[in-house]
Amino acid sequence: MNGEGVLTGEFFMMGDVACAEGAISAGCRFFAGYPITPATETAERMAERMPQIGGTYVQMEDELASMITVLGASWGGVKAMTATSGPGFSLMMENLGWGIMTETPCVLVNVQRGGPSTGLPTLVGQGDMMQARWGSHGPYEIIALAPSSPQELFDLTIRAFNLSEKYRTPVLVMTDAEVGHMTEKVVIPPPEEIETFPRRKPTVPPHEYLPYKADDDLVPPMANAGEGYRFHITGLTHDERGYPVIDAETQDKLITRLVEKIRKNKDDIIQLEENGLEDAEVVLCSYGISARTALWPVELARREGIKVGTLRLITVWPFPEERIRQLAGRVRAFVVPEINYGQIALEVERCASGQAEVTLVGHAGGDIHEPERVLEAIRRAVR
Amino acid sequence: MNGEGVLTGEFFMMGDVACAEGAISAGCRFFAGYPITPATETAERMAERMPQIGGTYVQMEDELASMITVLGASWGGVKAMTATSGPGFSLMMENLGWGIMTETPCVLVNVQRGGPSTGLPTLVGQGDMMQARWGSHGPYEIIALAPSSPQELFDLTIRAFNLSEKYRTPVLVMTDAEVGHMTEKVVIPPPEEIETFPRRKPTVPPHEYLPYKADDDLVPPMANAGEGYRFHITGLTHDERGYPVIDAETQDKLITRLVEKIRKNKDDIIQLEENGLEDAEVVLCSYGISARTALWPVELARREGIKVGTLRLITVWPFPEERIRQLAGRVRAFVVPEINYGQIALEVERCASGQAEVTLVGHAGGDIHEPERVLEAIRRAVR
Amino acid sequence: MSRAEIRLTGFGGQGIILSGYIIGKAAAIHDKKQATFTQSYGPESRGGACSAQVIISDEPVSYPHLIDPSILVVMSQEAYNKYAPTLRDGGLLIVDEDLVETGDLAGDVRLLSVPATRLAEELGRKIVANIVMLGFLAAVTDVVSVEAMREAVRTSVPKGTEELNLRAFGKGYEYARAAD
Amino acid sequence: MSRAEIRLTGFGGQGIILSGYIIGKAAAIHDKKQATFTQSYGPESRGGACSAQVIISDEPVSYPHLIDPSILVVMSQEAYNKYAPTLRDGGLLIVDEDLVETGDLAGDVRLLSVPATRLAEELGRKIVANIVMLGFLAAVTDVVSVEAMREAVRTSVPKGTEELNLRAFGKGYEYARAAD
């Protein structure tokens, strides 16, 4: 990767800004966006930084445009990103679907705030987690990561770009107003230490190139526009040539591959942070800011002698189904704090298959969890 | 209800058209839409019918506009509807959220086609079922109905309007290209036999009216614009006066009520069709067109001596959680055919809590299920 | 089983879809049976092969697609090539003899030919060939009653064209009777 | 526990947020501790009470909100009314004496007053009152080292204003020392 313009060192940095710097470190040279609290600082940073490093910042007329512009830029051969929050995220769903269908690498950051609707523009929420999975129409799989700190927002934005290139699919970074607006130390390694995944380029000559003929890992190499391949790309159901074919057979072949390229590679995609699970009776399972705020009540519970371990979902989608199933076989309960009325908790419940209790510690948003409520849920779980 | 202009009698009618006539019978006098296959026929019918009966048809510039225009019309005091398919449904999600947050009655019909993205515009899919539940940002609950025939598309559209007025919330009719484009006999009863739910009007004088002070059933009465109440309505988190208050406490109070008004009234909202469940070992659980196409394999399985019952979800959201839990305790397995890669099957799996096997019979769309595949799944379930 | 499955095919513009609708309506509304009518198109905007499917049954139609069609009406060569193989053994194949070259028929099929388009042209309106075909169909099968079909034609065609269409229907019907 | 929780408050435009940032940066970057800085606003577009929170710790900061703040710096009356009750028993309260009327203090609180805005005005720029306050804070507490704070001021203020701000910092620092 060309490290020019990439910062290196220790910074006291807001999460949103760390996200922008992560993108830059990952090689992102295109940002299209539309302002929205609490994601605006990412755009503002990009507006300042992109021209400095030969990249492009463009502020579009809305989020529909932002998302599709990013997809266009990606086909133009540049790593591209946008960042938004709930209302804008809802508006991006149709074009996100096009990105999935056409296998276009890019990164979409959602700095979640309290919803639904305009809700609590400045305050935290985690109410878009299921939307991240299901928000666009039709059947598909998606990759979504959930950082818990500005440093991780930096790190996971890089990872998001890498996964998006590796699996040729849009990747979501599902952060929130707390992490996005929090300022902490962020360490940016020297460029040469940052691993980036280059675009998978075709190895065949243009006339042999089939844009949707996948390699063994189910991912097809990708030519960029202007390289002489003369390909056609469509959001319609298409065959390996990229030509629309409107029938169930082609649909089955295409969509199954799109779904399987994520499901089959889930071990590579899923990252978890586990702590004290060896002898745990209760698993505190959470993600993002809620996983972090739960650490203290977990600590208090441990002091009370409760055997509680933590499972932090760094990758939320694809869901770490198997790990939950394994744990469910040997623990008494899962406690799932999240800032919504039960989203990831439903998935945990599904995978626990009745073998372990699942307790949601939910609330509607506007604040992080009171430690006492989480602690109480842990206590109840072993009672 | 004023029955003027409402048809009565037996008709050989396309599902989409029956949907329009159902709306008219329910008292709908406003349609805003944007053409999209396979939902266009509903709009076309409305364009013809609305002027005949003093209603309004307006074709908007896109689906964002269609959805919010319907919400505006509802506040103007008229029952209002729109109809779309996948791509348009994705575009309606933000404004749907506003409807939920502001408690605006209206009906949104999704005639599902194969997705994701532009996918299979003319062919069937059931890939938007989870999107119906989670497609807008933030935490909320929703009501969604799934008809299996043109007649039911007529009936459930009426029911959708009634539920939307009763619970002051947008209601979704989740049909599909098969049902929408299928033509069958539709019986339209005389107007006086059609039960319609009138808007809940305030009983207090304007200066005492608090637009978000709920009755005991958690639903607030609703004044229309222009009636002298001088209310303020916002998609921001708001108090009983409707004024924005941006804090966790107000959020908690408001969103909890919005969620609970549906959860607590679920017995009234949920409709199921059950058949042969008394001694069933296998439950064929499905909805919409897939529930219908499964009838034949169920019949074949019964002839083979397999004890298979059917549970058809007429209401899909809120999910009939308790009924599934009950059944899971005494049957061996659920077989869930749906035209996607597993959506409602996940909910069935969750509620089955490991007490009964759950088998998805899924496919990506473009066609209804081959009977043989469903039959095979039933056979395997008892093996 | 009392289930009859009929497929009508041709190219866009021939009124195939309307024919399917009329058969379904005749069965469902006038004969008081159960009927399900569906349609399918090719990728073309208009033109290209199109197909109308009608299922008629004494009981509610659960599975709404054709499983084993017993009647196939074909009004174009392209449609013939595409759909002929779907007809079940022992089924009835009706073709517009001027538009379709059947060649050697595979399997056990009952073939009836009718110059529907030519007969329609004799009425001065090629466009009613589909209704001529319906008259013929009503005469040679008993999936719906002739009265029901005639009534369905009358109430389904554009206002002002009822008379023409009923004559077309009669023409097809007579053609079949005469051939008997 | 080595966790220190600081809240700085005032109204929009006083540089409260920058102050919080500087403290956090001093701790995290220059003192090599762990620090988490967060901010909150009222509903107003600009103006109204605002608050900056800094948590400084030897270990990673897990819970990122204040639980029991031990230092409260107040630069407006509105902010005082809103936030004074959140200070923990035995905590340190620092106010700009010209802007805040503390009245009777409830509970066991250590109160220090400093005419930060007035001191800033003496430097000719009211706008650096926040930095005067930081100098004062650095002098009377040991949450961060004076060197770290000075360094953080220098590297955080707008380019070209470093000197002015360092003088403001010095002024606050000296004021505290003199009062000792």
Added chain:
Amino acid sequence: MKYWRKPLDIEYLKIPRGRIHILKERCKGCSFCVEYCPCDVLEISEEFNAKGYHPPCVKDEEACVNCGLCEMLCPEFAIYLDEEEEVPVP
């Protein structure tokens, strides 16, 4: 500093007397009223309101021609003229 001393439509005005009311707690001290009063009636006071702004005060009530411009220009609905004493000028 004064920007503009002639009210926009002075020709059409009667010159009545009015009383100037200032709702101090609403004021945010923008000084539009002070600067654009055609008769130099108002000035910014030394006083702070609870939000920390300096509301205007009346410097020369007699000079007021009740033109209402201060009321129209105030973004805060903080200043108005009452009209009880309105006296049309011939």
Added chain:
Amino acid sequence: MKYWRKPLDIEYLKIPRGRIHILKERCKGCSFCVEYCPCDVLEISEEFNAKGYHPPCVKDEEACVNCGLCEMLCPEFAIYLDEEEEVPVP
């Protein structure tokens, strides 16, 4: 019926000879080529193609001035002139 017999930019044309090629299976029988040929070279044939359309045929090849209008107006890329025999006219 003919709508228009003068090619749009006849002044600028050389009058060469060309051969008219018709890709019958692409034709959808719109008759744009027939109607707008300035020299009445083409006519609709009796023949059906596989899609059931009547493609045009050449009625009077000699009359063709190789203006290319048929090629430009054909929505189906079904008719073109080859230019091997192109003979510039002085």
Added chain:
Amino acid sequence: MSSKQTVNPKLETQNSKPDRHPMDELLREDRLPHIWCSGCGIGVALTCFIKALQKCGLDLDKVVVVSGIGCTGRVAGYVNLDSFHTTHGRAIPFATGLKLANPELKVVVFSGDGDLIAIGGNHLIHAARRNVNMTVICVNNFNYGMTGGQVGPTTPPGAITSTSPYGCFEHPFNLPYLAAASGAVYVARWTTLHVRRLEKSILEALHKRGFSFVEIISPCPTLYGRWNKQRTGLAQMQYYHDQGVIRHGLDPKEADIGLHGEIIEGVFVHIEKPTFLDFCSDALAKSVG
């Protein structure tokens, strides 16, 4: 004094309380002071609107205000009328629904340049095209105030904003030209300094049949002004004073606004043509006839 001309009798009585601002009857007093910054022009725009309402002679129970999201979007929350704070950009189609559902209503959209012209631009041009019966008041402060002062579709080239740190590098819309090209029957522009004329224009717009559009150039000292050498509302007002030029009837094509230089004001379009509702009743007639 203008409020003598007030028509709504209900209001006159309400208004008798001496210590009450004469506009408070049309304001949600319990929500004042509002959230806008010191020197922000939105309050001035609102004042002119309230004044126009007090003079308009309409039944105020039937006047509805619809806003989108933004600083200006908060207007709906301060007027004591039926009022809707919709989603960002969607005020106009919401208003369309209201108006068509109940043609008795007088529907006013009051929102910001970002809301109406950036994300909402499509609805603006289509509603103008259809000539839907509504009045749109657009406060143009050359940036997105609510989200912290980003560049927008009206930001003049060269202007510094939080997302154009090197100067705005987009051409801005000329809103009157756009509105006119889309079909609006009444198009005007005023600054917040020209309050009497603005009030009069709003009044005209309220009485216009069809789609009327009033652009209000307004200070945002906190963000736009701060970065562009007009740090106070007053400085921006002074700019309007120095550079405001009234040119009624000018072809709006000529009414571009730059970072410095003239701001052309006036009523540019004032024509008659059938409204959407006129057409609707025709359709009704045809469908039954």
Added chain:
Amino acid sequence: MSSKQTVNPKLETQNSKPDRHPMDELLREDRLPHIWCSGCGIGVALTCFIKALQKCGLDLDKVVVVSGIGCTGRVAGYVNLDSFHTTHGRAIPFATGLKLANPELKVVVFSGDGDLIAIGGNHLIHAARRNVNMTVICVNNFNYGMTGGQVGPTTPPGAITSTSPYGCFEHPFNLPYLAAASGAVYVARWTTLHVRRLEKSILEALHKRGFSFVEIISPCPTLYGRWNKQRTGLAQMQYYHDQGVIRHGLDPKEADIGLHGEIIEGVFVHIEKPTFLDFCSDALAKSVG
């Protein structure tokens, strides 16, 4: 013959096969015949575009075609260039991303009136405003063809469509006026009958720096024509012949189109102004300088 002027040498050789249509080199032959109806004008529009491409002298490997959804939207699928069939209405912002990411590309948006002007209207006006370097070709057939002939933003008042059974009751956009008011530097309109001029206009548009817009009035006999007494493509062409009037340089304001009557054609705007990319490089210079 025009193809003698072909510049891309690659193409000349490919083209030698005698039984191959000279435009096939730029078409996805394996997808022909296309899906458009008999008498549809989209194919004519495409022919003119291909002809212009063959003459333009650009490196065709760098020419990219972007369409939205609709009958016209299928154009992207037939040109043998890098081509994108995006979502409905979003061709222009997609093209913006492509162009800004790789300024070497020549980006052409080719789509329908519904796609570009109804759902995509906002992107059109904003891209024109920014003067983003691209050519937009809009096939205006006065309705939504793909979905079965509904009323749209260009449908003339009174026209019957599947959703205006009593006659269209909306005013249509005058697209050249809208494009001009939004900032386009090249604006032209032609019918599918005036193929030579259309080809020339496309060529000019391709060579224009900035945002160029070409409207093509085109028959949709199957839907629009059928309901409006022009049942064949030929009948619609005849209408263009009878009523087409060329008025270069006319103020596009005067170029309204009704159900009957004149269709004014010509090049209405042909001006120079800095493009978005010009400005971008300025910003780049400032950020490093």
